Amino acid sequence: MSGDRVFFTFDTTGDSHSLAAYRSRGGYEALAKALTSLQPNDVTQEVTQSGLRGRGGANFPVGAKWSFVDRKRGVVYLCCNADEGEPGTFKDRWILEHSPHQLIEGILLAAYALGARHAFVYIRGEFDLPLRRLRSALEEARGAGLTGERILGTAFSCDIVVHRGAGAYVCGEESSLINSLEGKKGYPRNKPPFPAVKGFYGAPTVVNNVETLANVAWIVAHGGAAYAALGNKANPGHRLFGVSGHVNRPGLYERPTGYPMKTLIFEDAGGILGGRPLKAVIPGGSSTPVLTAGEIETLTLDAASLQQAGSMLGSGGLIVIAEGTCMVHLLQVLTRFYRHESCGQCTPCREGTAWMDDILARVVDGRGQSADLANLQAIPEGILGNTLCALGDAAAMPVLSFVKKFGDEFEYFVANRRSLNGGCLEA
Amino acid sequence: MSAIRDKFEELRSAYPAEMSASLVLPLLHFAQQQKGCVTQDDAAAIADCTGVPGIQVTEALTWYTMFRREPAGRHVIKVCRNIACSLRGAERLVDYLRERLGIEVGETTADGRFTLLTVECLASCGTAPAMQIGDTYHENLDEAAVDHIIAGLP
Numbered sequence: 244m245s246g247d248r249v250f251f252t253f254d255t256t257g258d259s260h261s262l263a264a265y266r267s268r269g270g271y272e273a274l275a276k277a278l279t280s281l282q283p284n285d286v287t288q289e290v291t292q293s294g295l296r297g298r299g300g301a302n303f304p305v306g307a308k309w310s311f312v313d314r315k316r317g318v319v320y321l322c323c324n325a326d327e328g329e330p331g332t333f334k335d336r337w338i339l340e341h342s343p344h345q346l347i348e349g350i351l352l353a354a355y356a357l358g359a360r361h362a363f364v365y366i367r368g369e370f371d372l373p374l375r376r377l378r379s380a381l382e383e384a385r386g387a388g389l390t391g392e393r394i395l396g397t398a399f400s401c402d403i404v405v406h407r408g409a410g411a412y413v414c415g416e417e418s419s420l421i422n423s424l425e426g427k428k429g430y431p432r433n434k435p436p437f438p439a440v441k442g443f444y445g446a447p448t449v450v451n452n453v454e455t456l457a458n459v460a461w462i463v464a465h466g467g468a469a470y471a472a473l474g475n476k477a478n479p480g481h482r483l484f485g486v487s488g489h490v491n492r493p494g495l496y497e498r499p500t501g502y503p504m505k506t507l508i509f510e511d512a513g514g515i516l517g518g519r520p521l522k523a524v525i526p527g528g529s530s531t532p533v534l535t536a537g538e539i540e541t542l543t544l545d546a547a548s549l550q551q552a553g554s555m556l557g558s559g560g561l562i563v564i565a566e567g568t569c570m571v572h573l574l575q576v577l578t579r580f581y582r583h584e585s586c587g588q589c590t591p592c593r594e595g596t597a598w599m600d601d602i603l604a605r606v607v608d609g610r611g612q613s614a615d616l617a618n619l620q621a622i623p624e625g626i627l628g629n630t631l632c633a634l635g636d637a638a639a640m641p642v643l644s645f646v647k648k649f650g651d652e653f654e655y656f657v658a659n660r661r662s663l664n665g666g667c668l669e670a
Numbered sequence: 671m672s673a674i675r676d677k678f679e680e681l682r683s684a685y686p687a688e689m690s691a692s693l694v695l696p697l698l699h700f701a702q703q704q705k706g707c708v709t710q711d712d713a714a715a716i717a718d719c720t721g722v723p724g725i726q727v728t729e730a731l732t733w734y735t736m737f738r739r740e741p742a743g744r745h746v747i748k749v750c751r752n753i754a755c756s757l758r759g760a761e762r763l764v765d766y767l768r769e770r771l772g773i774e775v776g777e778t779t780a781d782g783r784f785t786l787l788t789v790e791c792l793a794s795c796g797t798a799p800a801m802q803i804g805d806t807y808h809e810n811l812d813e814a815a816v817d818h819i820i821a822g823l824p
Contacts, residue, residue, distance in 0.1 A: 330752045330791040361686050368699070368736045369792055371805035404684055409695055409734035412790065426694030426722055428733035444689070487754035487795035494796040529753050529791075560795065562753055576756045580790050586733075668756050 262383040265344035273463040286356035292467030294479040299452030300558040311439035321359040325366040330529035331560030334483035335453035339373035343380035349456035412584035417450035431632035474499030475545035486512040489565035489670040516670040520566040527557025530637030532644035565670040569662040570649040575603040581638035592635035595626040611657030678719040707738040743778040743785035754795035
């Protein structure tokens with residue numbers, strides 16, 4: 244598999260993030276190829292043919308997203324979403340820290356395909372090293388004539404602006420990100436119109452995730468067909484899967500889609516801490532429905548397999564939970580988070596996330612009531628599909644799935660005023 | 671005030687023309703970097719430079735969690751308490767820091783040295799548990815590592 248790697252093609256050293264190191268790995272050759280021998284539409288076509296889907300979590304076909312932009316309308320903007328904040332996800336940070344030029348090349352190729360004179364990287368406010376690495380990479384790129392006016396001596400010009408967020412999970416949602424980039428609080432917008440029609444300052448805007456864009460140079464260099472041949476046929480390519488929680492070797496693993504989930508957890512990530520049995524897996528970031536150990540037996544890491552199991556591949560962040568963990572306590576960690584991050588715009592999400600968290604806080608405190616379990620089903624059902632953005636669903640799905648699959652633990656906690664598992668979160 | 675104006679002039683060249691409103695967040699970050707928090711005067715100066723309504727700057731200032739309106743300790747300790755860090759001991763770590771610093775979450779030590787906060791996911795799930803002090807990430811933590819880090823701070 245190593246010959247096919249898209250990301251882990253090098254050892255991280257003190258300067259593996261530099262322009263010289265990136266060039267030694269063939270960096271910016273795809274850009275030169277595109278600017279001298281491909282039309283913008285050819286780039287879009289390769290990306291469409293590659294089958295690449297958005298790696299931020301929504302899994303939307305990237306070529307289709309680019310095709311929605313009407314280039315004849317004049318100014319088009321590209322925004323790179325580097326507001327990585329989905330709990331369990333830490334891949335974009337790795338790309339920014341260790342391969343920032345791979346991202347920059349992808350941004351430039353996308354900007355060329357879209358006809359965007361300006362591209363913006365909206366980066367999480369908390370990210371310090373990633374920000375410094377990205378800024379220094381952009382300085383190197385500018386010095387080498389890779390950004391700015393007449394790139395590589397061609398007619399293509401593009402400036403890349405780095406813009407820091409300031410602590411808001413919802414700004415990872417594309418219309419919220421655009422509002423934030425316009426200097427406002429990050430309220431998501433009603434859709435339609437989608438950003439591809441009316442986005443940043445009203446102009447057609449494409450928002451793509453860091454990992455998504457970091458795939459583009461490989462696709463242009465090797466061709467869309469070669470990328471489409473990697474991994475799962477319907478959902479091709481490689482992904483940076485993050486494994487966290489109760490495993491012996493947490494971290495990032497580049498694997499093809501369609502890779503067996505059990506192999507990733509038990510072989511690559513070294514199995515469960517302390518040799519305990521596996522209890523559950525949250526497969527694609529904290530918002531995706533939890534799966535029991537029994538449910539993951541034959542699962543592969545692709546959209547169809549996860550969908551069949553009633554969950555999602557999301558951002559590719561697997562959170563592994565060992566037997567003995569109190570699922571009631573663990574769910575309250577999540578309800579607290581979603582309550583904190585609900586932007587307050589839509590009533591079902593604003594009120595619902597607070598109600599769910601109040602109930603769980605009370606249960607965990609040993610003051611659960613008999614109606615609590617029913618309410619923990621009714622409230623998320625009232626949020627699902629009734630909010631402007633996906634944060635409402637993201638808050639509802641963990642609650643619904645935890646209560647459905649571990650209902651006995653919730654019942655025990657309410658009846659006995661203590662955890663079936665001693666309230667333990669650590670393995 | 672004039673520091674914000676100077677910064678505005680410096681930053682506006684980095685953005686396309688007609689995008690002054692986009693400088694609200696960068697200028698709020700700048701103001702906070704200067705003094706550790708953002709005052710109403712700063713917000714007014716930012717509204718003045720960028721031409722956006724004062725209420726919009728105040729909304730941004732109060733809506734984003736990273737902006738502070740009151741001064742904090744010299745070192746702001748932000749411990750992640752989200753799911754992956756919780757599974758690897760974040761609660762224990764917060765308790766340890768509360769005890770060691772003698773303050774509750776949200777408080778500042780009497781000598782003004784430390785402010786203790788809990789935060790949501792820092793994207794350090796593979797190196798959990800994690801905390802951020804100032805801008806710097808500290809990962810794969812346990813009590814001994816925390817002791818060592820705290821002792822090394824001025």
